[in-house]
Amino acid sequence: MPHSRRHLVAGNWKMNGNSQLATQMVAALNGQSIDGVDILVCPPSLYLGDFKQADFSLGGQNLSEFASGAHTGEVSASMLLEAGCKYVLVGHSERRTDNHESNDLVAKKVEAALKNGLIPVLCVGEPESIREDGTYFDFISAQLDAVIELVGIAQFAHMVVAYEPVWAIGTGKTASPEQAQEVHKFIRDHIAKGDTDISQKLQILYGGSVKSANAKELFSQPDVDGGLIGGASLDPQEFLNICQAAKG
Numbered sequence: 001m002p003h004s005r006r007h008l009v010a011g012n013w014k015m016n017g018n019s020q021l022a023t024q025m026v027a028a029l030n031g032q033s034i035d036g037v038d039i040l041v042c043p044p045s046l047y048l049g050d051f052k053q054a055d056f057s058l059g060g061q062n063l064s065e066f067a068s069g070a071h072t073g074e075v076s077a078s079m080l081l082e083a084g085c086k087y088v089l090v091g092h093s094e095r096r097t098d099n100h101e102s103n104d105l106v107a108k109k110v111e112a113a114l115k116n117g118l119i120p121v122l123c124v125g126e127p128e129s130i131r132e133d134g135t136y137f138d139f140i141s142a143q144l145d146a147v148i149e150l151v152g153i154a155q156f157a158h159m160v161v162a163y164e165p166v167w168a169i170g171t172g173k174t175a176s177p178e179q180a181q182e183v184h185k186f187i188r189d190h191i192a193k194g195d196t197d198i199s200q201k202l203q204i205l206y207g208g209s210v211k212s213a214n215a216k217e218l219f220s221q222p223d224v225d226g227g228l229i230g231g232a233s234l235d236p237q238e239f240l241n242i243c244q245a246a247k248g
């Protein structure tokens with residue numbers, strides 16, 4: 001059955017780009033109103049100021065679990081908000097790996113974002129070994145449950161979830177539409193155990209080697225509500241093509 005959720009296409013620049021790319025992205029995306037699709041760009045926080053003229057949404061790539069204080073190098077939720085962010089990525093697999101972010105820490109960061117009115121984009125997804133041994137539903141449940149336990153299921157009304165299988169990130173090895181749909185449905189059903197209405201409204205994005213050539217097929221799956229795009233979000237025209245592929 002077709003759903004009525006809006007689609008969201010988010011670009012995660014990771015540690016790429018510069019002020020010039022920010023200016024090009026604003027020029028390419030401003031004024032592009034795509035039916036039923038919201039656009040989000042998450043540049044490195046240093047470049048958020050270059051998006052002042054943007055008419056699309058902005059997001060951080062990470063935030064501190066603390067409100068303020070002696071935490072050198074960190075960025076708080078209120079700082080992201082002041083810099084114009086509406087969203088923030090939380091628990092991206094690269095942070096879970098490179099920065100040893102545990103499920104509990106990710107949950108605290110989700111809480112910090114929500115307290116400040118930022119929409120957390122909670123990233124979940126299994127590494128290749130877990131995919132291969134077939135325990136990926138358990139792995140993803142644990143990632144979701146840590147957040148549900150800390151903030152409560154009702155907060156999922158103010159969140160987005162992104163499924164990013166680690167084996168598909170930056171590898172060119174996209175999950176098949178069927179593989180993506182299987183996990184997206186699992187995530188929605190898992191949230192439905194706590195609240196059916198919230199689960200039906202929850203946007204669940206797919207990430208991992210999405211490009212304009214495969215976006216339409218992925219986004220047309222019933223439980224896939226858009227994408228979280230890495231490499232392909234660095235090219236303004238390619239990113240715009242992916243956003244257009246999300247049109248219902």
Ligand SMILES: O=C(CO)COP(=O)(O)O
Pocket residue numbers: 012092164168169170171172207208209210228229230231232
């Ligand atoms: O990690 C991702 C987005 O957050 C996906 O990255 P790629 O699109 O480069 O595979």
